[in-house]
Structures are given as C-alpha cells and as structure tokens.
Amino acid sequence: MLDLGAAGVKLQDFDQFLDQIRSRFGFDHAAYVGCNPLADTIQAFATYSDDWKQFYRSRHLYMLDPTLAAAMRSIAPVDWARLERNETFHQIFRAASAFGIPAQGITIPVRGPYGDIGMLSLTRDCALGEWQRCLPAILPELQSLALHLHDGAMRRHNLTRLLHRPHLSPREAAILHQLALGKTSVEICHMMGIPTPMLRVHLRSCLAKLSALTPAQAVARARVMGLLHPP
Amino acid sequence: MFLILNALNRDAFADVLDQMFALRARVFGGQPGWDIRVTKGRARDLFDDLNPEYVVGLGAGGDVICALRTLQTTGPHVLSNAHAALHPPQPHLRNATLWEWSHIVVDKAAFGADGAAQVVQAICGLVIAGLDHARRAGMTDIVAIIDPNLNRILKRSNCAPYDYLGIVAPMGKVSAMAALLDCTETRIAKLRAFAGISGDVFLTDAQARALVDGGAQARADLAQKDGGNAEIIAYCAAQLEAARDDQERRAAQRLITHLIDKGLYPAL
Numbered sequence: 001m002l003d004l005g006a007a008g009v010k011l012q013d014f015d016q017f018l019d020q021i022r023s024r025f026g027f028d029h030a031a032y033v034g035c036n037p038l039a040d041t042i043q044a045f046a047t048y049s050d051d052w053k054q055f056y057r058s059r060h061l062y063m064l065d066p067t068l069a070a071a072m073r074s075i076a077p078v079d080w081a082r083l084e085r086n087e088t089f090h091q092i093f094r095a096a097s098a099f100g101i102p103a104q105g106i107t108i109p110v111r112g113p114y115g116d117i118g119m120l121s122l123t124r125d126c127a128l129g130e131w132q133r134c135l136p137a138i139l140p141e142l143q144s145l146a147l148h149l150h151d152g153a154m155r156r157h158n159l160t161r162l163l164h165r166p167h168l169s170p171r172e173a174a175i176l177h178q179l180a181l182g183k184t185s186v187e188i189c190h191m192m193g194i195p196t197p198m199l200r201v202h203l204r205s206c207l208a209k210l211s212a213l214t215p216a217q218a219v220a221r222a223r224v225m226g227l228l229h230p231p
Numbered sequence: 232m233f234l235i236l237n238a239l240n241r242d243a244f245a246d247v248l249d250q251m252f253a254l255r256a257r258v259f260g261g262q263p264g265w266d267i268r269v270t271k272g273r274a275r276d277l278f279d280d281l282n283p284e285y286v287v288g289l290g291a292g293g294d295v296i297c298a299l300r301t302l303q304t305t306g307p308h309v310l311s312n313a314h315a316a317l318h319p320p321q322p323h324l325r326n327a328t329l330w331e332w333s334h335i336v337v338d339k340a341a342f343g344a345d346g347a348a349q350v351v352q353a354i355c356g357l358v359i360a361g362l363d364h365a366r367r368a369g370m371t372d373i374v375a376i377i378d379p380n381l382n383r384i385l386k387r388s389n390c391a392p393y394d395y396l397g398i399v400a401p402m403g404k405v406s407a408m409a410a411l412l413d414c415t416e417t418r419i420a421k422l423r424a425f426a427g428i429s430g431d432v433f434l435t436d437a438q439a440r441a442l443v444d445g446g447a448q449a450r451a452d453l454a455q456k457d458g459g460n461a462e463i464i465a466y467c468a469a470q471l472e473a474a475r476d477d478q479e480r481r482a483a484q485r486l487i488t489h490l491i492d493k494g495l496y497p498a499l
Contacts, residue, residue, distance in 0.1 A: 073238030073282040075303050075330070076368040082239055108369075110327070111281075111306025139369030140328050147305055147327035167322040197413045198394040201372045205324040208305070 001145070004152030005211025005221065014045040017149060022047055025138055027122045029101060032149055033068060034118040039157035052099035061095070064088050071107040071119045077139065080105045081128075104131055108142055110150040114163060118150030144208070151211050166209035168227050172202050177228050180219045233360035233432050234439040236285040243436065247443060249273065250295040251287055251336075257474070258336050272472065278333070281307060286361045288353055289439060290341065293446025297357045299335040299375075301365070309333045309376060310399070310409060317397040317409060324374065324396070330365050332375040340471065340480035343488055354381065355388050355426035358412075359419055360433065366414040373412045382410060389421040463495055 001024075002017045018030040031046035044062075046053060055061075062068060066089050070078045080103060083089055093103040105123035112118070120142070124131060155161040168176070171192075178188045189199050203215060210225075212218035222228050236244055255274035259267045267274050281302065288297035302308040308331045310323045317323070335357070342349040365373055375392070376399055377385070385391055392410035399407040412418065423429060434442065467490065470483040490496035 070238050075282070075284050075301060076237065076364070078239070111303045113306060113311065113325075115307075136367065136369075139367075140371055143327040143369040169321040169324070172322075195393050197372070198411065201324065201326065201329060201411060204326045204328060204371070208325050208327060 001213055003213060003217065004148055005155075005213075005217070009152060009156075014149070014153065015047070017152075018045055018047050021120075021122070021142075021145060025122070025142070026134070027124045029121075029123045031121045032118060032146075032153065033062070033121075034150055034153040035072075035116060036154055036157060036160060037115045038159055038163075041157065043153050043156070045153075048101065049099060052096070052101065055095065055099065059095075061092055065092055067105065067107045067121055068119055071109040071121075072117055074109050075111065077106050077108045077143075079135075080107070104128070106135065108139075108146045110146050112150060112154055114160065116150070116154050116160070118146065118153065120146040120149060144204070147208055148211060148213060151208075155211070164211075166222075166225070166227065168206065168209060168222070169202075172206045172209070173222070173227055175199060175202050176206055176219050176222045179215055180223065180228055232289055232434045232438075232442070233356065234287045234289060234434050234436075235360075235364055236287055238282060240436050243440065244443075247287060247289075247295060247439075248285070251285065251298045252279075254295055254298065254338050255334060255336050257340070257471075257480070258338070259334075278302060278307070278309060278312075284364075286357060286364060288357050288360070289434070289442055291446075293443040294341070295338070296341050297335075297337040297353045299332050299357060299361055301361070302331050302333070303327075304329045304331050304374065310374065310396075317399060319397065321397070326372070328369060328371040330368075330370050330373055332361060332373055335375065335377060335381060339477070340474070340484045343484050344481045351384055351388065352426055352428075354384050355390075355422055356428055356432060358385070358388075358390060359422050359426070359428060362412065362414050362419050362422075363432070366416070366419070370414045373414060375410045375412060376407050377410050378407050382408060385410070385412075389425045390418060463490060467496065 001020050002013055004013060004017055014032070018032060021027065022030045029047045031048060032044065034043045036043070066083045067078065067080055070083060097103065102123050102125035104125060105121055107119050107121040110118040110120070122142070151164065155164055174192065175188060178191065183191070185196065185199055189196055206218045207213065207215070210218045210221045212221055234244070234247070236248060241248065252273035252275055256269045256272050259274055260269040268276065278300070284301040286299050286301065287295055290296040304323065304325055305327060310317060310331060337350055337353050339346065339350050362373065374396060382392070390412070392412055394411050396409035396411065399409055467483065467487050470486065471480065474480040474483050487496055
C-alpha cells in the first residue's frame with residue numbers, strides 16, 4: 001500500500017490509495033471525506049466517475065447524504081443496510097444507481113484528536129450473503145487503513161501536521177528500540193515481561209502514531225524523529 | 232438483554248439514555264471524592280457530548296440495569312484527558328482497533344441485598360455484549376477503566392484482563408485502573424461458559440422498544456388498576472431516588488421486594 005505518512009505525499013496519492021483499497025479487497029468503489037475544523041476545510045477523494053462526483057457536488061448531496069450524516073455521529077462502521085429507507089435515502093441512491101453505484105456499502109468513521117472526523121466509504125454490488133461474509137475478516141485492517149488515510153489527509157494542513165507530532169509512551173519507545181535492534185516479538189515479550197497481546201496493542205499504537213503501515217516503517221520514522229531510546 | 236445506543240437509534244431511545252444517566256448519578260454520585268457532575272439527578276460529562284456509543288442492559292421489566300460507554304482511542308477519550316491521565320503520566324495509546332470503555336455501571340440495588348450473583352451475571356452479560364459488538368466493528372482490543380471490584384469479578388469470570396496500563400488518576404477512595412481486554416472469540420466463549428449465557432444477547436431496536444414500553448405500560452396499568460398502588464409506587468420511586476448510599480438503597484429495595492410479595496407493587 002502507498003505510504004501516506006511519508007514526506008512529499010501528493011494529492012493524487014490519496015486517489016491511488018483508495019484505488020489500492022478497492023482492488024485489494026474487491027470493492028467497487030472507495031471514497032473518503034475528511035472534516036478538519038482547525039483548518040476549516042473538507043477534503044474528499046473517491047474512485048467514483050468524474051460524472052458522479054460532478055453531479056454530487058453540484059447538487060450539494062453531501063448535505064443530504066445519510067451515509068455521511070450517520071457516520072459522523074458514530075464510532076462504529078455504519079453498514080448502509082441499517083440506514084433508514086426514507087425519502088432522502090432513496091433520492092441519493094436513485095441518483096447514484098444511474099451512475100452504477102450500488103446501495104450496498106459501509107462507511108467507517110475515524111475520529112481525530114482535534115475534532116477532526118474522517119469517513120471511508122466502500123461499496124460493492126454482490127449478493128447480501130457474500131457481503132456479510134467478507135466484511136468481518138477484513139474490518140480490522142480496513143479500520144487501520146482508514147486511520148492512515150485520515151491522518152495523512154489531516155497532515156496536509158500545516159497546523160494539524162504540527163499538532164500530529166507523535167508522542168510515544170516509554171513502553172512504545174522501548175518496543176520500537178528493541179525492534180530496531182532486530183529482536184523478535186517473542187524475545188521482546190520475554191525481555192520486557194509482557195504478554196503478546198500487550199506487545200501487539202502497543203505496536204499498533206506505534207504504527208498509528210507514526211502513520212506507518214509496517215513495523216519497519218515505524219522504526220525508521222521513529223529513528224529519524226529521534227524517538228528511539230533504550231529502555 | 233442488551234441494546235447498542237448510537238447515532239442510528241439514540242433519538243428513539245432517549246428515555247433509556249435518560250435512565251442510564253440517572254443510574255450513573257445514583258451509583259457514582261454518592262462516591263466521596265469522585266468528580267461526577269450530577270444535575271437534576273443525571274450524571275453526564277463532556278465525553279457524553281462526543282457521540283459515544285453505549286452498551287445498555289435491560290432487565291425483564293425494561294429498566295436499565297447496567298451500561299457502559301464506548302469511545303474511539305483515535306479521538307478524544309477519557310484517558311486522553313489530562314485530568315484523568317494515567318499514573319505515572321504518559322502518552323495514551325492511540326489505535327484504530329482499540330476502543331475505550333468508561334462509566335461501567337451496574338444497578339446493584341435492583342438485585343437486592345442477596346443479589347451478588349445476579350450482579351456478576353449482569354456484568355458478564357454486559358462484557359459479552361460489549362466485546363461482541365466491538366469485535367464485529369473490527370476492534371481487536373478494549374482498554375476499560377474499571378475499579379478493583381470489577382477487576383476481581385472479571386478475573387473470577389474467566390475474563391481476566393491480559394494486562395493493565397496503569398492506575399487512572401485517583402477517583403476518591405477508589406483508584407480506577409486501565410485494563411486491557413482482547414476482543415477475541417476465545418475470550419467471549421470463556422465468559423459465556425462461565426456465565427452460562429448462550430445465543431444472541433442483543434435485542435433488535437423493535438424488541439427493545441417493546442420491552443421498555445411494556446414495562447412502563449405494566450407499571451402504568453397496575454397504577455391505574457388500583458389508585459392506592461400508584462401512591463405506593465411513587466413513594467418507593469422517591470425512596471430509591473433519595474437514597475444517599477448503598478445502605479439506604481438496599482433498604483428501599485427490601486421494601487419493594489416486600490411489597491411485590493404482597494402484590495402491591497409490579498414484579499420487576
């Protein structure tokens with residue numbers, strides 16, 4: 001996957017990231033909307049056709065879109081099947097179907113630390129049973145990718161990029177230090193006297209804070225930032 | 232049985248939410264040194280205004296008997312608040328697949344003086360519901376702010392936290408701790424086996440609405456059937472509301488139990 005935490009990320013990288021999600025997990029479309037109250041901006045990227053994007057924007061459908069309205073106030077993914085089938089829903093999805101966008105999808109909300117909210121929406125036209133079967137196994141990874149995407153979008157603004165400077169706990173820094181020394185997970189758990197789930201939850205936190213997709217990226221980024229130190 | 236209250240259904244269950252805030256006030260409000268703001272018999276804090284989710288347990292009569300609050304750790308949450316920081320102070324965990332549980336509350340008074348086993352059962356059900364919901368949302372872990380008593384119950388219920396982040400800022404006489412639980416089918420299965428809970432623990436919105444309305448209707452019907460009972464019911468409700476500590480709550484509960492036996496109060 002493209003690394004949106006690297007320096008020099010360009011606008012088109014976000015479209016490419018969404019395309020990678022789409023093809024990797026077999027979705028028809030992927031879209032992201034992010035609201036940054038500090039910068040007073042809204043950013044949006046999507047794999048939809050330009051025609052649909054133009055239609056959506058020109059008619060201000062983002063003001064009515066029930067997938068966004070529900071996800072903005074949720075902490076869990078919102079399966080569109082649970083949305084109320086009211087007139088607004090039908091209005092949006094009647095229009096969307098004309099552009100080949102199915103009414104089957106999910107929106108994953110991400111809350112940032114400064115009131116910012118991101119929403120990753122994924123759609124797929126397939127049998128309901130297949131949709132329900134595929135989601136549980138991939139949701140954890142989609143959650144992490146949604147956060148990576150959102151944090152990357154928020155860092156496009158100078159103020160939020162400054163505020164996003166990572167703060168590692170002593171344990172997180174110690175774990176990354178041991179990884180940098182080439183220790184395995186088993187060795188690290190033994191040395192630090194912690195169970196495997198504890199190592200895992202701290203490592204995931206390191207990846208999130210450093211906007212890394214892999215432990216190796218996290219170690220490299222922490223080293224550059226001077227965040228590695230011996231325990 | 233349990234209900235998830237979130238953006239999709241919160242408005243339809245405003246009465247249940249209100250009951251939950253009232254339960255919090257009864258349970259937490261009397262604790263010396265706890266920084267809980269109680270207004271008109273309801274306990275809320277700033278995190279309740281951040282659109283959290285709530286896992287709510289409903290008793291047979293449709294009343295709220297237990298609840299917990301859930302927030303993402305990627306955004307503002309209790310442990311990211313300087314005033315509730317971990318001791319010793321350290322940056323909090325931030326993780327897309329880690330949710331935080333806070334304000335875990337059980338209405339012990341509803342189960343009476345001899346209801347310790349039922350309290351444990353309610354807690355087991357609440358944790359099962361919370362873990363199952365989190366797992367289905369793609370979560371891998373939970374950091375739960377719990378007190379030593381709840382910690383003991385979890386350990387005895389085959390649901391011991393796999394580790395702890397530390398002590399949360401001392402909350403009066405009780406020091407809460409940040410306990411880590413993994414959202415795995417194994418953990419949930421062990422807890423189900425201990426508590427003897429099988430099957431779906433969740434109510435649909437329609438089922439929950441019927442249960443809550445049915446309980447309220449039953450109480451209203453009983454009150455209408457015998458006008459004198461309405462006064463008794465109101466008196467008992469006032470006693471519970473005014474109870475300042477566990478002892479007074481248990482006394483009020485014993486009175487209700489006695490009245491139920493006499494057929495002067497609706498069965499809970």
